[in-house]
Amino acid sequence: MPLFLPSPADDPSPLPRAYESTAPAAEDYPSLASPLAVEVAIAGGGITGLSAALHLAEAGVRVAVLERRTVAHGASGRAFGNVVPYAKHQHGHILKHFGAEAGQRIVGALAAGPAAVYGLARKHGIDCEVVQNGLIFAAHNRAAEASLRERADYWRTRGGGVDFLDGPETARLTGTTYYGASVLDRRGGTINPLAYTRGLARAAATAGAAIFEGTPVESIERHGKGWRLRTEGGPVTAERVLICASAYIGALHPALARCFVPMRAYQLVSRPVSPNLLAAILPGGQTLTDTRRLFSGVRVVAGGRIHVSADGPVFDAAAAPFADQSTDRIRALYPEIGTIDWEEAWTGWVAVTRDEYPRVHELAEGLWTAYGYSGRGIAFGTLLGRQLAWHAAPHAHGGDPAAAFFPVTPAAPIFGHALARPALSLFMGYLRWRDRRDLAGAGR
Numbered sequence: 318m319p320l321f322l323p324s325p326a327d328d329p330s331p332l333p334r335a336y337e338s339t340a341p342a343a344e345d346y347p348s349l350a351s352p353l354a355v356e357v358a359i360a361g362g363g364i365t366g367l368s369a370a371l372h373l374a375e376a377g378v379r380v381a382v383l384e385r386r387t388v389a390h391g392a393s394g395r396a397f398g399n400v401v402p403y404a405k406h407q408h409g410h411i412l413k414h415f416g417a418e419a420g421q422r423i424v425g426a427l428a429a430g431p432a433a434v435y436g437l438a439r440k441h442g443i444d445c446e447v448v449q450n451g452l453i454f455a456a457h458n459r460a461a462e463a464s465l466r467e468r469a470d471y472w473r474t475r476g477g478g479v480d481f482l483d484g485p486e487t488a489r490l491t492g493t494t495y496y497g498a499s500v501l502d503r504r505g506g507t508i509n510p511l512a513y514t515r516g517l518a519r520a521a522a523t524a525g526a527a528i529f530e531g532t533p534v535e536s537i538e539r540h541g542k543g544w545r546l547r548t549e550g551g552p553v554t555a556e557r558v559l560i561c562a563s564a565y566i567g568a569l570h571p572a573l574a575r576c577f578v579p580m581r582a583y584q585l586v587s588r589p590v591s592p593n594l595l596a597a598i599l600p601g602g603q604t605l606t607d608t609r610r611l612f613s614g615v616r617v618v619a620g621g622r623i624h625v626s627a628d629g630p631v632f633d634a635a636a637a638p639f640a641d642q643s644t645d646r647i648r649a650l651y652p653e654i655g656t657i658d659w660e661e662a663w664t665g666w667v668a669v670t671r672d673e674y675p676r677v678h679e680l681a682e683g684l685w686t687a688y689g690y691s692g693r694g695i696a697f698g699t700l701l702g703r704q705l706a707w708h709a710a711p712h713a714h715g716g717d718p719a720a721a722f723f724p725v726t727p728a729a730p731i732f733g734h735a736l737a738r739p740a741l742s743l744f745m746g747y748l749r750w751r752d753r754r755d756l757a758g759a760g761r
């Protein structure tokens with residue numbers, strides 16, 4: 318396992334065919350070819366940067382998005398597609414970590430995250446295969462059943478939307494008797510993330526944002542009271558800058574790049590499954606994930622294909638993702654499935670922070686960033702893009718200070734960052750072992 322990992326910034330891997338085949342075609346945005354002056358410049362054309370651009374442009378701010386490759390080239394065009402109303406950690410952990418008041422604000426904002434995503438899709442006519450019939454989160458062992466019951470209880474008096482399902486109810490919706498209990502979170506759902514991200518770009522451009530593809534930002538320097546961004550096509554001067562480059566940041570801001578570890582996440586999509594077998598898989602039409610620590614997403618997508626999130630090498634994609642393990646996992650749920658023919662595999666990079674909580678920093682006056690959503694960035698990135706817009710221009714998003722729900726903290730590079738990579742690799746191995754031990758303990 319290499320100490321110096323392949324840089325996500327150099328990863329040219331194409332966007333998933335599974336998403337391309339049903340998403341509206343990409344718009345053709347130009348590369349920057351001459352000097353530009355704007356109020357706000359954004360480096361990175363994923364969900365965070367484009368949500369920020371849309372909210373700024375709607376508020377009449379002169380804004381430009383500079384994207385190294387193409388819109389959605391990063392994690393945003395490769396996500397599994399779950400639009401989740403919660404963070405990696407449970408609400409109790411969030412309240413403890415951030416304190417009751419800030420924690421409550423975060424939990425509340427996230428609960429409304431899917432509504433924000435679906436609201437934007439509706440408002441801007443973004444055709445992104447919205448399925449809004451809830452997410453099933455199943456318990457992989459008895460201890461997890463208790464925590465899911467607690468989750469449903471918590472929400473019962475706070476707006477609801479989270480139903481505890483016993484074994485038979487879980488089996489009815491999932492088509493498998495593998496799980497003893499689950500919650501159905503009615504607030505969440507799925508989208509085609511590539512289509513959503515492209516739709517955000519189109520909406521931002523329609524509202525007046527300038528979008529440039531094939532335009533890597535090479536450096537960001539102080540320029541009077543504002544900033545100058547160096548690009549091959551000429552300098553961009555801006556009063557404020559948003560770095561929305563996430564794991565793909567490369568050498569743009571070395572201190573920021575040391576605040577997280579980029580990690581690969583994998584997806585697999587099968588060839589079409591025969592309709593009689595398919596009828597028994599997730600008959601309720603929801604996505605299924607479970608309380609295991611690693612990679613448990615399963616859903617059925619267009620053309621009767623099974624789509625799973627898969628385990629795989631943390632950094633080096635030379636080895637194939639763990640297709641056999643994915644097959645075994647689906648067979649454990651649906652023994653009648655037989656052989657699964659995987660049609661496509663892809664990978665993307667996520668930014669893992671020390672505590673798996675996102676970060677919002679003001680790196681210097683007028684230079685902002687947000688990242689680190691731990692695989693929850695569709696809603697979180699949309700919300701924190703909106704928050705960055707508010708920091709850059711407080712009259713954005715109707716001047717509503719509720720947009721700024723997430724605490725702004727100083728950037729703190731991870732001590733011994735080069736060693737954080739092998740440490741993360743070891744940690745993932747440990748989580749795999751814990752998951753296997755839990756499943757064995759539960760007789761699975």
Ligand SMILES: Cc1cc2nc3c(=O)[nH]c(=O)nc-3n(C[C@H](O)[C@H](O)[C@H](O)COP(=O)(O)OP(=O)(O)OC[C@H]3O[C@@H](n4cnc5c(N)ncnc54)[C@H](O)[C@@H]3O)c2cc1C
Binds near residue numbers: 364399582667688697
């Ligand atoms: C395989 C996978 C599955 C996932 N599944 C889910 C899911 O089901 N649900 C969910 O909510 N989240 C999921 N996530 C996480 C989610 O996709 C991310 O958190 C979110 O897309 C991050 O968006 P972003 O805009 O911050 O970053 P990105 O989408 O990574 O965008 C960063 C952009 O910045 C550009 N860039 C970088 N450096 C520069 C530079 N110097 N100049 C110009 N441009 C630059 C990159 O090219 C890239 O396009 C998943 C992620 C992966 C990889």
